[in-house]
Amino acid sequence: xxxxxxxxxxxxxxxxxxxxxxxxxxxxxLNQHQVIVNNTLDAIFICDNEMRIVQANEATERMLxxxxxxxxxxxxxxFLFSIPKDxxxxxxxxxxxxxxxxxxxxxxxxxxxxxxxxFLAKRGIGEDFFFVVMRDISSKKILEREFSMNEQLFKDLFxxxxxxIVLFDKDGGFIDANLSFCKSFEINQNELSHLSLYEFIDSGxxxxxxxxxxxxxxxxxxxxxxPVKLRSGVQKLFEFTITSNIISGFYMSIMRDITEKxxxxxxxxxxxxxxxxxxxxxxxxxxxxxxxxxxxxxxQSACKIFELPMNLLLKRRLCDFLVDSQQKYSITKRKYAKYxxxxxxxxxxxxxxxxxxxxxxxxRTILENQHLTxxxxxxxxxRMEKELRESELKxxxxxxxxxxxxxxxDNQYRIIDANPLASHILGxxxxxxxxxSLLDIISSYEIENLASPARxxxxxxxxxxxPFLLSSSDNRKLxxxxxxxxIQNMNLAIFKDVTERKELEERLRKSDTLHVVGELAAGIAHxxxxxxxxxxxxxxxxxxxxxxxxxxxxxxxxxxxxxxESIITEFLILAKPQAIMYEEKxxxxxxxxxxxxxxxxxxxxxxxxxxxxxxxxxPIYCEPNQLKQVFINILKNAIEVxxxxxNIFVTIRTLDQDHVLISLKDEGIGMTEDKLKRLGEPFxxxxxxxxxxxxxxxxxxxxxxxxxxxxxxxEGKGTVFHLTLPxxxxxxxxxxxE
Numbered sequence: 001x002x003x004x005x006x007x008x009x010x011x012x013x014x015x016x017x018x019x020x021x022x023x024x025x026x027x028x029x030l031n032q033h034q035v036i037v038n039n040t041l042d043a044i045f046i047c048d049n050e051m052r053i054v055q056a057n058e059a060t061e062r063m064l065x066x067x068x069x070x071x072x073x074x075x076x077x078x079f080l081f082s083i084p085k086d087x088x089x090x091x092x093x094x095x096x097x098x099x100x101x102x103x104x105x106x107x108x109x110x111x112x113x114x115x116x117x118x119f120l121a122k123r124g125i126g127e128d129f130f131f132v133v134m135r136d137i138s139s140k141k142i143l144e145r146e147f148s149m150n151e152q153l154f155k156d157l158f159x160x161x162x163x164x165i166v167l168f169d170k171d172g173g174f175i176d177a178n179l180s181f182c183k184s185f186e187i188n189q190n191e192l193s194h195l196s197l198y199e200f201i202d203s204g205x206x207x208x209x210x211x212x213x214x215x216x217x218x219x220x221x222x223x224x225x226x227p228v229k230l231r232s233g234v235q236k237l238f239e240f241t242i243t244s245n246i247i248s249g250f251y252m253s254i255m256r257d258i259t260e261k262x263x264x265x266x267x268x269x270x271x272x273x274x275x276x277x278x279x280x281x282x283x284x285x286x287x288x289x290x291x292x293x294x295x296x297x298x299x300q301s302a303c304k305i306f307e308l309p310m311n312l313l314l315k316r317r318l319c320d321f322l323v324d325s326q327q328k329y330s331i332t333k334r335k336y337a338k339y340x341x342x343x344x345x346x347x348x349x350x351x352x353x354x355x356x357x358x359x360x361x362x363x364r365t366i367l368e369n370q371h372l373t374x375x376x377x378x379x380x381x382x383r384m385e386k387e388l389r390e391s392e393l394k395x396x397x398x399x400x401x402x403x404x405x406x407x408x409x410d411n412q413y414r415i416i417d418a419n420p421l422a423s424h425i426l427g428x429x430x431x432x433x434x435x436x437s438l439l440d441i442i443s444s445y446e447i448e449n450l451a452s453p454a455r456x457x458x459x460x461x462x463x464x465x466x467p468f469l470l471s472s473s474d475n476r477k478l479x480x481x482x483x484x485x486x487i488q489n490m491n492l493a494i495f496k497d498v499t500e501r502k503e504l505e506e507r508l509r510k511s512d513t514l515h516v517v518g519e520l521a522a523g524i525a526h527x528x529x530x531x532x533x534x535x536x537x538x539x540x541x542x543x544x545x546x547x548x549x550x551x552x553x554x555x556x557x558x559x560x561x562x563x564x565e566s567i568i569t570e571f572l573i574l575a576k577p578q579a580i581m582y583e584e585k586x587x588x589x590x591x592x593x594x595x596x597x598x599x600x601x602x603x604x605x606x607x608x609x610x611x612x613x614x615x616x617x618x619p620i621y622c623e624p625n626q627l628k629q630v631f632i633n634i635l636k637n638a639i640e641v642x643x644x645x646x647n648i649f650v651t652i653r654t655l656d657q658d659h660v661l662i663s664l665k666d667e668g669i670g671m672t673e674d675k676l677k678r679l680g681e682p683f684x685x686x687x688x689x690x691x692x693x694x695x696x697x698x699x700x701x702x703x704x705x706x707x708x709x710x711x712x713x714x715e716g717k718g719t720v721f722h723l724t725l726p727x728x729x730x731x732x733x734x735x736x737x738e
Contacts, residue, residue: 039058042059042134042135043057043059043062043063043133043135044132044133045057045060045071046132047075049096049128052076053071053076055072056072060134063117065109076132080105082105082106082108082114100122101122104116104137105117105119116138117135118134118137119132159178160178163180164177164180164257165178165254166252166253167252168196169249170249173197174196177192185230186231186232186234187231201226202227202228202229209226216244220244221242221243222240222242223239224239225258237259238257238258239258240256281299284376285304285305286298286299286373287302287373289317290370291370293317293320295314296314298313306350307350307354312351313351318373321348322347322348322349323346323347323349323355332346342361343359345357345358345378346360355379356377358378359375359378361373400419402421405422405425405495405496405497406421407433407494408492409437409438410489410491411489411491413438414438415437415441416434422495428441438493442470445470445472448470448471467494476499477497478496481494482494536561539554539557539561542554582622583623583624585621587617587622587627587662590631591652593628594631597632598636598639602648605639605643605645606646607645607646608648610647610649610650611652612649613653615653616654617654618660620660620728622725622729623701626701630702633694633698634698635664638664638719641719642666642667648667649664650664657727658728663721664720664721664723665718665721666719669718670713670715670716670718671713676711702723702725706729707724707726708723708724709723710724
């Protein structure tokens with residue numbers, strides 16, 4: 001008996017322990033369920049059979065705007081009093097009979113606010129309790145109401161719109177259209193289902209309509225102008241906007257008839273053209289100006305009268321040209337302000353400083369804040385009268401502004417007057433010249449090609465039409481001539497400083513000498529080339545019959561013959577003008593071909609060539625083979641100055657609208673400033689086996705292309721050749737040079 005008791009106690013303790021663990025687990029699950037219920041977005045609460053709320057989650061408190069303690073004192077029916085009582089009682093009976101109720105109902109809160117909820121009641125917590133789930137669907141109801149309103153508004157807009165609105169399918173077949181569209185297209189609404197938009201597109205506009213359709217399929221919308229041809233044959237123009245997938249995959253288009261608008265615009269354009277024609281070609285100046293006096297519009301006659309280009313004239317005010325000091329100006333200004341129109345003559349100062357007497361008519365236009373003024377130059381007659389009175393002053397201006405040194409002297413060779421340039425040429429002040437006679441001045445010079453000195457010459461016996469040359473002790477050359485009796489007892493002596501001209505003539509003489517030497521060199525080079533051709537042929541024949549170590553000698557001989565031939569070719573380019581046929585070519589392609597040609601040689605020297613095109617390079621007029629020769633000369637030099645390898649950077653970009661800049665940069669040893677100055681001289685080279693003709697040929701080619709070569713170099717860092725070439729050649733200058 002005692003043993004059973006101990007066993008029973010042990011079992012009871014085990015059972016108690018299990019129950020405690022079960023209790024802890026259940027409490028934990030209950031807490032989890034409580035957390036889930038409290039954090040759900042829907043309102044969940046438990047009611048008894050009297051419809052009183054027994055327990056509710058936090059969402060219920062938020063939805064009904066009642067705290068937890070007050071909720072437990074309330075019935076769910078308290079919030080459903082907006083439902084008719086009979087309907088509510090019927091719903092309650094139905095629920096208690098079936099144990100389930102779902103309904104969308106409005107509820108009214110204590111504060112008077114109304115909400116739409118989705119109401120779900122269901123038994124499942126014993127016989128005395130049931131749970132209720134409520135979801136706020138107020139926003140959904142609002143959206144449904146707005147959708148309904150928008151749908152009604154759309155229908156009203158569709159039916160009453162002034163513009164035509166049409167729905168059509170992907171084949172252009174009409175689905176529906178408003179009255180405005182049917183009226184514009186002259187069709188009845190009951191015909192829509194049998195018609196297509198394609199039937200109204202003229203054959204000449206089909207291609208444009210197909211493009212519109214492609215844009216619509218790609219972007220989902222399209223707009224523009226569409227010409228249509230009605231069944232009556234009437235042509236109309238519509239402005240349209242099409243949107244795809246507007247309703248059930250259909251397309252909607254809003255179309256506005258702009259036929260009359262375009263016709264009016266065309267008429268307005270023609271009217272404006274007529275006005276512009278009159279405005280531009282009027283002999284009188286016409287100016288339109290604003291209230292602040294700023295010129296808004298002017299014709300070409302106005303530009304001529306005011307001596308200003310159009311762009312500068314439109315930046316000025318009309319009153320800027322009026323001379324304020326005129327008493328008449330103030331009276332005219334007040335009169336115009338009072339009456340709005342005036343006809344008057346006033347003095348104007350033109351853009352170049354010239355004064356003109358202008359007759360003008362001003363009137364306020366029908367355009368707001370604008371005025372119209374028509375001006376006519378009436379100063380010609382007054383100017384002619386004034387010019388007669390000022391003839392002596394004009395002669396003085398011409399005399400003083402002459403490009404030659406003019407000296408007036410009388411029949412006794414006394415100097416009466418001299419212009420400033422004569423003072424400058426003779427090295428004497430105006431007062432000093434007037435203290436001398438012409439013979440005194442001439443006697444200090446030597447007359448070239450005459451046996452007698454100037455002081456012993458009798459000018460009375462000399463022909464005054466033939467100029468002769470005077471030489472000074474400082475090697476200045478003056479051309480002297482004179483004309484007798486321009487007026488009574490008045491003679492004119494003319495001095496010209498021709499020092500620079502004589503120097504240029506001397507240079508030209510030397511150039512002609514060089515040209516003769518060049519022709520001689522060309523003949524010699526030609527005579528050398530003929531026997532060289534025979535030598536090359538026989539060397540090739542001998543090479544095939546000789547074997548062993550002697551074959552190497554033939555390679556050396558052939559190489560040297562090629563080098564002699566290249567020197568002769570460059571010599572001929574310098575000695576003989578080349579017939580150049582200019583073509584429009586892409587300099588970038590010429591450069592790419594050159595780089596491709598020299599890539600093998602560059603790779604052998606471990607040199608990398610990089611081409612960078614910085615802009616959209618336009619084609620230029622050039623002789624492509626000659627440009628390629630220039631590029632080859634410069635790139636080969638760049639490769640040869642980098643025996644240990646390196647990089648050559650070629651950059652091509654547009655310098656301005658009319659020029660292209662090509663820069664070729666190497667990483668060689670560079671050059672000193674003294675060597676830079678001698679670049680391009682014949683037979684000057686920095687290479688052991690060079691002739692110096694390559695760069696000189698390059699300079700000559702670029703010069704013939706009206707371009708320029710600039711060289712930058714720094715010892716130890718490399719050299720950059722900058723080639724500037726014009727996009728187009730001046731054909732007229734080339735023709736003159738030839």
